[in-house]
Each structure stands twice: as structure tokens, then as C-alpha cells.
Amino acid sequence: MHNSLLFSVRIFASILLIASASAAQTSTIWRYDLHPGDHLVYNYTFHREIHTDEAQTTVEAKFHSQVLIAGERGGMLSAGFQRNRDSASLLVSRIKGKDKLAEERPKFDKRMLARPAQFSEAMELTASGEPRYSWEIARESPSHLLPDLHEIELLPPGPVKVGDRWRAMDMLGVEFEWIGSEQVHGKNCHHVRGKAIDGSTTISYWWSPESGAIERIELDGSYSVAGGTSHDQVRMELESHSRNESLSDWLTKPETRLGALDSLLLSSWVPATTDELTSVLKAGNPAAQRMALVVGYRRAQAPSDAVLTTVGNANPDLKSLVDTMRDPTPSKPAAGTCPQIVVRKTAPPKTGTVLRVALPEKSGPNISYFLRIPMTYRGDRPLPLLIYLSGGAGFALDGVNTANDAIASTDYLVLYPQAGEYWWKPEVAGRLDIALRDVFKEFNVDRDRVYIAGFSNGGTGALYMAELWPDRFAAVVSLMGAGQCMEDVQKGLATLANLPILFVHGEKDERIASSCSKDTYDSLSLLHLRVAPQLRLLADREHDLTLQSDDGLTLVFLKDKIREAFPKRVSMRMSDLSFPRQYWVEVLEKKSGVVDLTAEIKRDNRIEVHSHEVKKLRLHLRQEILSQAGPIRISWNGKQVFEGPLKDACAEATVPNQDDPKLDFGDNKDFSLP
Numbered sequence: 119m120h121n122s123l124l125f126s127v128r129i130f131a132s133i134l135l136i137a138s139a140s141a142a143q144t145s146t147i148w149r150y151d152l153h154p155g156d157h158l159v160y161n162y163t164f165h166r167e168i169h170t171d172e173a174q175t176t177v178e179a180k181f182h183s184q185v186l187i188a189g190e191r192g193g194m195l196s197a198g199f200q201r202n203r204d205s206a207s208l209l210v211s212r213i214k215g216k217d218k219l220a221e222e223r224p225k226f227d228k229r230m231l232a233r234p235a236q237f238s239e240a241m242e243l244t245a246s247g248e249p250r251y252s253w254e255i256a257r258e259s260p261s262h263l264l265p266d267l268h269e270i271e272l273l274p275p276g277p278v279k280v281g282d283r284w285r286a287m288d289m290l291g292v293e294f295e296w297i298g299s300e301q302v303h304g305k306n307c308h309h310v311r312g313k314a315i316d317g318s319t320t321i322s323y324w325w326s327p328e329s330g331a332i333e334r335i336e337l338d339g340s341y342s343v344a345g346g347t348s349h350d351q352v353r354m355e356l357e358s359h360s361r362n363e364s365l366s367d368w369l370t371k372p373e374t375r376l377g378a379l380d381s382l383l384l385s386s387w388v389p390a391t392t393d394e395l396t397s398v399l400k401a402g403n404p405a406a407q408r409m410a411l412v413v414g415y416r417r418a419q420a421p422s423d424a425v426l427t428t429v430g431n432a433n434p435d436l437k438s439l440v441d442t443m444r445d446p447t448p449s450k451p452a453a454g455t456c457p458q459i460v461v462r463k464t465a466p467p468k469t470g471t472v473l474r475v476a477l478p479e480k481s482g483p484n485i486s487y488f489l490r491i492p493m494t495y496r497g498d499r500p501l502p503l504l505i506y507l508s509g510g511a512g513f514a515l516d517g518v519n520t521a522n523d524a525i526a527s528t529d530y531l532v533l534y535p536q537a538g539e540y541w542w543k544p545e546v547a548g549r550l551d552i553a554l555r556d557v558f559k560e561f562n563v564d565r566d567r568v569y570i571a572g573f574s575n576g577g578t579g580a581l582y583m584a585e586l587w588p589d590r591f592a593a594v595v596s597l598m599g600a601g602q603c604m605e606d607v608q609k610g611l612a613t614l615a616n617l618p619i620l621f622v623h624g625e626k627d628e629r630i631a632s633s634c635s636k637d638t639y640d641s642l643s644l645l646h647l648r649v650a651p652q653l654r655l656l657a658d659r660e661h662d663l664t665l666q667s668d669d670g671l672t673l674v675f676l677k678d679k680i681r682e683a684f685p686k687r688v689s690m691r692m693s694d695l696s697f698p699r700q701y702w703v704e705v706l707e708k709k710s711g712v713v714d715l716t717a718e719i720k721r722d723n724r725i726e727v728h729s730h731e732v733k734k735l736r737l738h739l740r741q742e743i744l745s746q747a748g749p750i751r752i753s754w755n756g757k758q759v760f761e762g763p764l765k766d767a768c769a770e771a772t773v774p775n776q777d778d779p780k781l782d783f784g785d786n787k788d789f790s791l792p
Contacts, residue, residue, distance in 0.1 A: 148273040148308070149245040151330020152195055155362045157374070158185040158331060160269055160354040162201065164259055167210075170346030176210035177226070179203055181258065183354065184374050185269050188365060188381035189388035194242045194250060196385035197270065198368075200377030201258050203235045233523060234405070238376035239470060240384040246273040249287060251384075251468040255488050260519035261350045263319055263339045266290045269354065271310075271323050271332060289473065291315035300324060302333040303356065314339070331359060344510050365390065369398055379409040383493055384467060386417060396421045399429050404436070408527060411439050412493045416465075418446070435527050439494060448498035452566060452780070454683055454742050456768035459779045463562040465497035471518055471532075476556035487553040488514045490525065490532035495561070502567035503531045503557065504676070505550075505583075506665065509574025512537025512546070520573065520664035524673065533557055541572070541579020542606040544696060547586055551697070554590075558778075565778050566681040571595035571672055573664045574630065578604050581638075584617055585610035589701040589781060593618040593679035595672045597663045600630050601638030609691060609712075611641055613700065616685040618649040620675045622668050624659030648682065683780045684743045690715040702743055702784065703727075707734035721745045727754045733791055738784035739764055752787065759789045 162181040168174070186198040208226040211218045239254035247270045257264040266288035274284045278296050286292040294312040301307070307324035314320075319339030323332045337352040365388075368378035375398065382390050390413065398410035399421060407429055414420050420443050430440035451457055471490040478485065495501055504525070508517035514534040525532055535550045557563065570591050572580040577599025584594045585607065594617055601621070602608035619642065621635040632655055639653040654671055656663070665672055688703045692713045698705045703717045708731050715729040717737070723744050725737070737752065741764060744750065752760040767783045 146327075147246075147277055148325065148327070149330070150195075150247060150270065150273070152187050152197075152245070152270075153361070154187055154189050155364065156185075156187040157358075157360040157363045157368075158269065159183070159357045159359075160185070160335075161357045162354045163352070164261070164264075165351040166259070166261065167349045168343060168346060169349075170344070172214050172345070174210060174212040175208070177206065177208055179206040179259065182357075182373070183269055184377055186363075186368055186374060186377050186381060188368075188378060189385055191385075191387050193244060195245070196240065196242050196381045196388050198238065198240045198374075198377035198379075198381035199269065200236060200238045200374055200380075202373050203237075203258065206230045234526075236372075236376055236405070238380045240377070240380035241268075241270075242385060243270055246275060247271055248275075252472040252474070253288075255471040255473060255515065256490075256518050256522040260516075262341045262348070262513075262515055263290070263337060263350050264352070265515075266292065266319075267321060267335065267337050267352060269332065269335065271321070271325075271335065273325065286312060286321075290319055292319070292321055294321075302326070305329060305333060307333050329356075329359060331356060366394055366397075369394055370401075372403070375401075375403070375406050376409065379406060379413060382413045383409065383416065383469060386467075390417075390419075392419050392421060395419060396425055399425055402432075404433050404527075407433065408436055408439065409493065411436065411443065415439070415443050415446070415494065416496060420444075438529075442494075442499075452500075452564070454740075455779045456783055458768070459783075461500065461562055461779060463497040463560065465495055466491060469493045469495060471522065471534075474556070476552050478552050485536075485549050485552045485556075487536055487556075488518055488534035489557060490518075490522075490530070490534070491561075492529050492531065494529050495531070497562050500562045500564035500567075501529050501531050502569070503533060503561075503563045505533045505535065505554070505568070505570040505580075507535065507537070507541055507570070507572030507576030507579045507583075509572070509576050509664075511539060512541055512575060512579070517576070520666050522666075524666045524670075528673070531557070531561060531563060537575075537579070541575060542582040542604060544694070546579075547583060548696065550583065551587075565590075565780060566683065567592050567679070568681065569593050569595070569676050569679065571597065571665065571676075572599065573597040574599065574661065577601075578607060581607050581614070581619075582610070584619075585613045586697045587700070588613055588615075588617055589681075589683070589699070590778075591617060592681035593620070593676055595620045595622070595675060596635065596638075597622050597665075597668055597672065598624060598627055598630055598632075598661055599635065601634045602641055603630075603634035603637070607638075608641075611638070612645060612689040613691055614642065614647065615645060615687065615689050616648045616682050616701075618675075618679050619647075619651040620671065621651065621653045622663055622671050623653075623655055624661060624663055625655050625657050626659060627661045629661040648685065684740065686743070686745075687716065687718045699738075701781070702738045702740070704736040704738065705732055705734075706736055706788065707732075707790075709733055719743055719745065723748055723750045725750060725752045727752070729755065735789055737787045737789075738781065739787060740767055740784050752789075754789055754791070760787055 160183040162183045164179045167176045181201045184200040189196040208223045211222040237258040242250040255265050283295045292312040297309040300309045302324045305326040305328045307326045312321045322336045324334045333356045335354040340349045368374040395410045426440045430437040469491045476485040506517045514536040517534040570580045577596035623632040623635040642651045688701045717727045749763045765785045
């Protein structure tokens with residue numbers, strides 16, 4: 119259930135919802151006629167109109183979509199998809215009723231040049247189009263609807279008649295219905311139409327029993343965006359269907375290379391030679407080189423050392439991956455971790471940005487979120503994790519669409535949680551906590567390189583979440599967030615004392631004033647944090663800063679930040695005990711009102727705790743926290759409550775199922791006030 123939403127929707131996908139008993143029934147089961155070596159090409163047009171209170175924008179992009187059947191095993195087809203953008207045009211731009219096309223078109227063209235023109239993914243499917251894994255969420259456009267549209271759609275699971283219905287495996291909850299038969303491209307096709315649960319989106323396709331493929335696909339749907347509505351339309355037409363092509367040939371051609379490599383990444387059983395991977399490395403395309411290196415890395419098929427040296431020297435972004443291939447030794451315990459604790463996890467076959475579902479520990483609804491799994495993830499080495507909070511209502515897909523290009527060549531696991539409202543609500547924090555724990559449990563995360571960032575409301579939320587769990591993070595970035603302009607954030611600033619923080623804001627931001635970031639920066643500077651905060655005010659920038667448009671400031675800032683797991687001083691302020699622990703201090707019981715607490719370790723191993731409204735607390739102590747060896751003395755509000763040695767917390771530690779292999783082992787001391 120933790121892997122993806124597929125587990126729950128498969129139950130519905132196998133059930134036909136009979137809508138008509140009078141139409142003639144087909145005697146055969148619909149199946150795709152696809153085999154290894156098949157190559158389908160679709161002519162693909164994407165049209166989008168956005169209407170807001172102040173603006174109207176229309177864009178159109180044209181693609182050629184390549185579908186490559188790379189292999190077949192046990193009834194499963196391995197398919198690679200590569201969508202190559204031929205053109206992208208800004209057709210309409212009106213702001214406050216004025217035509218701004220001439221002014222905005224150069225900016226649009228510049229953004230398109232900065233984006234990749236080729237997008238790929240892979241999937242293993244049955245002959246009826248049933249996907250084995252969750253589809254890729256990050257697509258060639260920031261459309262909210264495209265993740266549910268594919269060149270191989272789900273066919274009915276059994277014989278059907280006109281009017282019968284079946285469920286798709288998607289986020290929209292599309293229910294398909296066989297409408298009847300029509301001629302498309304001179305072939306007799308079964309016309310299937312699907313509607314989303316809320317009726318806002320229609321997906322239609324025309325599948326041909328003659329060709330064994332979809333001849334045409336159309337999408338038409340609308341959804342809310344910030345301040346308005348987006349109306350998206352897609353049309354794909356089958357242009358050609360070739361057979362008996364070779365993987366080697368696909369790897370040599372730019373229009374198919376990435377799709378072929380993606381199928382090799384997903385399906386380790388599809389054969390590929392070291393010579394084929396080497397030919398890709400010599401072709402010089404960085405995106406393809408990275409994928410070829412990872413295929414070799416995951417399959418233990420390393421090219422020659424000379425080839426690796428050439429690739430690493432030519433592209434510094436690939437050097438770390440080259441170095442990893444030369445030294446594939448699994449990770450060792452991190453400094454400060456009990457020496458017997460070595461974390462290794464099983465790598466999922468599917469990488470990319472996927473939908474996952476977490477089960478709450480107690481009663482409550484399942485928690486869905488998106489997770490970006492880098493292609494370099496194998497489970498034997500810990501990778502850094504970035505939590506990225508989107509603006510507006512906190513829709514996870516907006517986070518994906520404003521980060522995917524920026525993190526494409528990094529090794530970050532990226533968690534995109536769903537808020538659906540403001541991030542600083544306790545129930546939203548609880549849902550994020552469930553999703554985060556799910557990631558910690560299932561993936562090998564470097565707990566000293568967990569970061570949180572967000573834009574707009576997400577930037578405000580990043581500070582709020584860091585105040586709740588400062589011990590979880592190595593650094594925080596607030597992009598055009600409200601900071602202390604929000605009371606919920608202002609009252610907890612002191613808890614950020616041990617975190618590196620970056621504020622980035624546009625000086626011309628009219629939605630959230632840049633003074634909010636500046637004033638928060640000034641307030642934190644007065645607190646004399648362990649690491650001084652940083653502020654970047656960008657001239658001529660408005661409310662338009664995200665991970666992909668912040669001039670690279672966020673990723674540069676995060677690159678060298680390592681968590682301080684054992685700070686000498688901890689400050690806490692909380693009104694409830696939903697999240698009672700920060701670093702090595704935990705409030706077990708409070709009186710009433712707001713808890714204020716500071717705990718500090720002195721050079722002579724004295725630990726001084728000062729608190730207000732605390733009745734009972736626990737200290738999770740480790741030798742790493744102390745300045746020197748020897749016994750400790752603990753005082754609480756001026757009264758000594760303990761004197762003696764610390765026991766070795768690692769002596770009895772076993773391989774943990776806990777969140778944090780550093781902080782979850784300690785010599786715990788509980789104290790109560792009379």
C-alpha cells in the first residue's frame with residue numbers, strides 16, 4: 119500500500135460497470151499488438167488557455183512522441199516514451215485588458231530555451247495497457263492533467279459491449295466507456311471516452327483492432343490555478359508504426375535515445391551491452407550520458423576507465439557519478455551514528471517523480487504525496503532529501519512543476535507534500551509528518567542532509583515546519599515567504615537558532631512584501647544564531663521566485679549544509695505537545711499556556727535547563743553532546759536534579775526501525791517538577 123496509489127485503484131480497474139444490456143457484445147478481449155522492436159510515433163499538440171482576474175494567456179506546443187517497445191517478459195512489455203518538442207508559441211497575452219504579446223513573447227521564448235526540449239519516461243505494461251507502477255508525474259508541460267494521459271491507455275479488462283465502463287488507474291479517477299466504432303486513419307476503431315469523477319476533464323481514445331494500437335487520443339479539461347482557470351486541450355495522432363527496430367539503433371538517435379535509456383533503467387531484464395552504453399557516453403549529450411552512466415551503475419556494467427575519465431573531465435556535473443562508479447562500496451555509518459547501525463534499503467524499480475500513499479499510524483485517511491526518486495538511487499547509499507512546499511493552496515503538483523528542471527541532474531530525493539490549505543495549520547503539519555516518516559522508513563535518507571524549502575505560502579510554511587522540527591533539517595530556504603508577518607511563525611523564531619536559513623525575495627513583490635523577509639532576517643540576526651542567516655533581495659523581480667526561477671540560489675545554498683544534530687543550546691516554544699521533541703530535549707507534560715524552554719550544555723559538562731509551564735521533561739543524552747568526558751550535572755530552574763555518568767547509548771543499539779539513527783539512541787533522563 120505504501121508503494122503507490124496503484125494498489126487501491128487496481129481493485130476498481132478489474133471491475134466492469136455495466137451501463138447497457140442491449141448493445142452487441144464483442145467476442146474478443148481487446149489487446150495491444152505490440153512486440154519488442156515496435157516503434158510508434160505520434161504527432162502531438164498541446165493547447166493551453168489561462169484566464170485570471172487580471173490576465174489572459176494562450177500557449178501552444180507541438181511535439182513528436184516516440185513509443186519504444188524495448189522488451190517483453192512474463193506478459194509484461196517494457197516501453198520507453200520520449201516526447202520531443204518541435205515548437206512552443208505564446209499566442210495571446212493580455213494583462214488588465216491590454217495586449218502584451220509583443221512584450222511577453224521574448225520572455226516566453228527565453229523560458230522555453232532554458233527548458234529541455236526532450237522528455238522521457240518508461241513503464242512496464244500488460245497487453246491491456248495496465249501499468250505495473252505509478253506513472254511519472256513530471257511531464258513536458260506544467261499541466262495538472264497531462265500526468266493522466268498516455269500513448270498507451272488502459273483497455274477494458276474483459277469482453278465488452280457498447281456502453282460498458284471501466285476505471286482507469288489515474289489521479290483524476292477517470293471512468294472509461296465504449297461509445298461505439300468510428301473510422302480513423304482509414305481503420306475501424308473502438309471509440310472510448312472517459313470522464314473524471316468531477317466531470318471537469320474528458321479523455322477520449324480510438325483504439326484499432328486492426329493496428330493493435332491507439333490511433334488518436336484527445337484530452338479536454340479545466341482546473342483552478344492561482345486567481346483563475348486553466349483550460350488544457352491535447353491531441354495525439356498516430357503518424358507511423360514500425361516493427362523490428364533495434365535498441366542499438368534507438369540509442370544512436372537523439373529523438374529516441376532518452377526513451378530507450380529510460381526503459382533500460384526501469385527494466386533490468388532488457389539486455390544492453392557495455393559497448394552500447396559506451397556509444398551513448400561518447401555521443402556527448404549530458405542528459406543521455408548521465409542516464410547511460412546510471413544504467414551501468416545499477417547493472418554493475420561500468421565502461422572502461424578511460425571512457426569514465428573522459429566523461430568526468432568533460433562534464434563536472436557527472437564527475438561525482440563517475441567517482442561512485444569507480445568506488446561502488448556501500449555506505450558506512452555516518453559520524454555520530456552508533457557504529458553497528460548501517461542503513462540499507464531496497465531500491466524500487468521505478469525512479470522519477472511518482473505518487474505514493476502513506477498509512478497513518480493511527481486512524482485517519484491515507485496521506486498521498488509525490489516523491490522524486492533520482493535515477494542514481496540504489497538503496498545502499500544514503501541520499502539527501504529536499505522537502506519542497508508549493509505556494510497558493512499548497513498543491514503538490516505545483517511544487518513538481520516549479521522544481522523538476524532545477525533538480526533534474528541532482529541526487530536529491532524530493533518530497534512534494536500536499537497541503538490543500540495553509541501550511542501553518544497543525545493538521546497540515548501532521549500530514550506532512552506522516553509522509554516524511556513514510557519516506558524515512560522506505561528510503562535510505564542521509565539524515566544529516568534533509569532540507570526544507572518553499573515558495574510564497576510554502577516559503578512561510580518552510581519556516582513554520584522548521585520551528586516544529588529543527589532537529590530534522592540541515593538548512594531552510596524561504597522563497598518570497600511571509601516570515602514573521604505571520605504570527606504563527608513570528609512567535610517561534612527562537613527555535614531556529616541552530617539552522618542555516620536563506621531568504622530570497624523580489625523587491626517588486628506586490629503580493630507578499632519583501633519587507634517580510636527582511637524584517638524576519640533582521641529579527642533572527644539579533645538572536646545571534648549559530649549560523650548567521652542570509653538575505654537576497656532581487657531587483658526587478660516580482661512574486662515569481664521558485665526553485666526553477668531563483669537564479670540557482672537555493673541549490674547553491676543547500677549544497678554544503680550538514681545538520682548539527684547535537685547543538686549545545688536548544689530553545690523551544692510550543693503551545694501544544696503534538697511534536698514535543700527538539701534535538702535532545704523532549705517535553706513530556708506541560709501545565710497550561712505556552713511552553714518556553716532553553717537547555718544549554720556548559721564546557722564543564724553542566725546542563726542547565728530553564729523553562730516556563732513545563733511539568734515533566736526528558737533529556738536524550740549522548741557523549742557527542744558533551745564538551746568532554748566524565749560525569750554530568752543537570753539543573754532545572756536552578757535546582758540540581760542529577761549528577762553522575764552517562765551510559766553508552768550505543769552498547770545495546772540494534773539495527774533501527776526508527777526515524778533517526780543518530781538521535782533515536784540516547785541515555786534518556788526523565789525529570790518532573792513537584
